[in-house]
Amino acid sequence: MELDVLMNGELAGTLGYTAATHRYVFRYSPVWLSRKERYALGPTLPLETGADTTEEQHSAAVRQFFENLLPEGQALDDAASTHKLSKGNLMGLLAALGGETAGALQLRLPGTVATPVPEARRPLSHAELSERIRARPFHPFSVWDGRVRLSIAGYQDKIAVFEEADGQWALVEGGHLASTHILKPEPVAAQLAGLTGNEFFCMRLAHRAKLPVAEVALVRVPEPVLAVKRFDRELSGGRVVRRHIIDGCQALGLSSALKYERPYGDTRDVRDLREGASLPMLFALLEHCPRPAAERLALLRWTLFQVLIGNTDAHAKNLSFYAGREGLTLAPAYDLVCGFAFDGVQLLDTTYAMAIGDAFHAQELSPFEWASFAHACGLPLRQVSIELARMAKRVAESLPGTLEDAREAGVAPALVELLHAIVVTECERQARMAPEIAKVDPALL
Template sequence: MEILALDVRLDGYADPVGVLVRDNKGAVAFAYKAEYLSDPDSTPLSLSLPLTTDPYEDVVTRPFFDNLLQERDGALADIMARESLARDDIAGLLFHIGKDCAGALSVLPAGAPPTKVPGVYDQDYVPIPPDRLKAIVESLHKRRRLPEGTEDPSPLAGVQSKIALTLLPDGTLAEPNPGSGAPTTHILKVPDQDHLQDALLEAEAMHVSQALGFETAEAVVTPIADINALLVTRFDRGLDKQNRIVRIHQEDFAQALGLPASFKYERRGVEGRRFDVSGIRRILEATGDPAGEKDTFIRATLFDLLIGNADGHAKNFALLFEQGGRIRMAPRYDILPTRLDDRLTDELAYKIGSARTLNEVTIANFEGFLQAMGIDSAAARRRIRLRHTNEIASRLATHLAELNKGGMKRFADLIASNTRILLGALAVDVPDAA
């Protein structure tokens, strides 16, 4: 195998921020550029890759850069077959498709010019004609190849059918001009034929999350070709002073913990190398507001338990790296009442104490969860258990009638049932509406 060196670029910086190298045995390593380290505005690419002059070896480098690739191996099949590449040849794959990594990062052949630049609404985007948009949605709905000439400019992780697009100021959906490097602003998620209600359910879950005070990505149901799709505003985008669309650097919790995407559930990891509450605590303590972020995460955990979202895995939580080096939790996204689908497991993405499912949660398990989050005082743990659980359950209960009237009776019934189970287990009074 030949030695390969690639430039790692971060949108917003004129020069490469680091170099990714594959040796003749296939191992990869990463090092920051000295010029980048000397820049007062430099930010780490990941909590797992702090700024340092020392290079990172394969065991640390590989998980982070593997997470830049599409999560579904099928999405990589063409490039692997065409170039005779193995799935574990991270650098080889990024040589060919690294210009289209999700987020603000790109990985390019050494010396190549930047491929990601700010976008100008009236210059860098092509409105999608209605017939073409319909064909795109139908292809995603049936899990077929996208129409000829359509390339998702920002390959997205996850198993749902989705494409990254841009919403123009006049409300028209558009694609970036080929080769422009302009960012997308929205994600269009299209349910497949076995999950026709997913867009409606996710929209409701996201709206309720917002109503309860969680910072949550904007989501709106968009009917296209008689299919209810979900249009989600990207939280990793912003506007600069010239009103250009710019990318904001972010990473998911798998990257922050140095875990491959395959370890995004606690049950798939091993001791010391898994997505668990102690790892989550380490991430949150690296943010600009550790106490506030931990409190938010505890409340989010209760919210997910009550609405039946058992899929809060490591790639469904993210960090935003803001100018000046401040790190904070990203808005919530990908919130879905997965327990309404009998084909999906009820096992939680991370354990609550030793509890693997909602039905196993006890006061002792919840206390263990809070202790793992760093809540050392028994009085504080009791206060959180009673106050947060009562507050979130009571506020959710006020939405039950609205969900019933909106054709979401199954969702309302799930919330009511989960409320009775969890609050009963935690010795908290159940709201009358539940």
């Protein structure tokens, strides 16, 4: 079984699978390798495979990279069921869903590029979207017109759409069209009620705090839907240009099952097995960047913001990089959510997706843990101390404008007040802690 792998419409290579040996292989095309602007799809898929890389190692790296293009959870179940495939059939799923993945990659059966699909726009009205949102308990949200319209990683319900010049949405395919926005309705689960408003608040707070972040809008159809503008798409002259991105798991060469630092859970017997993605691993990646110092600062600020908003789901697949000829560059932030808001009265009794030092809980976070984080990530203690104080101040000063944004968007007043209280508490606590970080004796780390 083989699939052509296209980069923004140009053949970059071929993905192959041999069932008898259960091995995968990826080879760059001669045309791609001859390009002056050629570059690797990611750090784990170099343009030239090292002589010391075994077939098993190469196969594992290829599988891990491409499986991260698939959705997770119920969306993956629905895709497999719709196409009558096993969830473990990576090649079959990529063949079915590979036309609209994250970034610039497209996967197609060989020969289909020579017969391009005609351009098609299928309008999506608010009324139809509302009906489908309400029908989710009976009808998979990712399946439209008998086709899976989603190949974006993550568990949350979402659909990728094209936004017309007049603001109307459409399902598109073929030609130079591709989705430009991702629509995320409220989850079906009652315990996650308010997630769209929560994410809108946190994303707008990041924007006001001057962090690079995806643009969002809260639209009512009348159910609340968060519309996220894709930062891996650029609309130019009626044509959608795709931009190559990879998430943290792809960059690290990890499967999606290892997106959390504690991939086996937080129970007593397994909580010390920290074999998943971690902040030190992500900071080490930045040696692949054209400007390592600038990217380290950007990743540090991303990390600080997660702590200040109480985001307990800031895992490696909720972080992405632009990948190009010069290396990796941190992409805008996305999927910013205050996890503390879903923990009832015990707001701070929650677990971070990736530890700060050895602190997985907010109540464990201390100047020493911040210093331990800095040491493990190769950051000066003084830099972490200064940046934490600055970020806490900036976020606190950005709250009034964010409150106004949320109220104008129709976020429930009780949720707005809860989020405000959580962020104020965290900003004040971290601001008190910040000066003490630089005082930690390096000999203790």
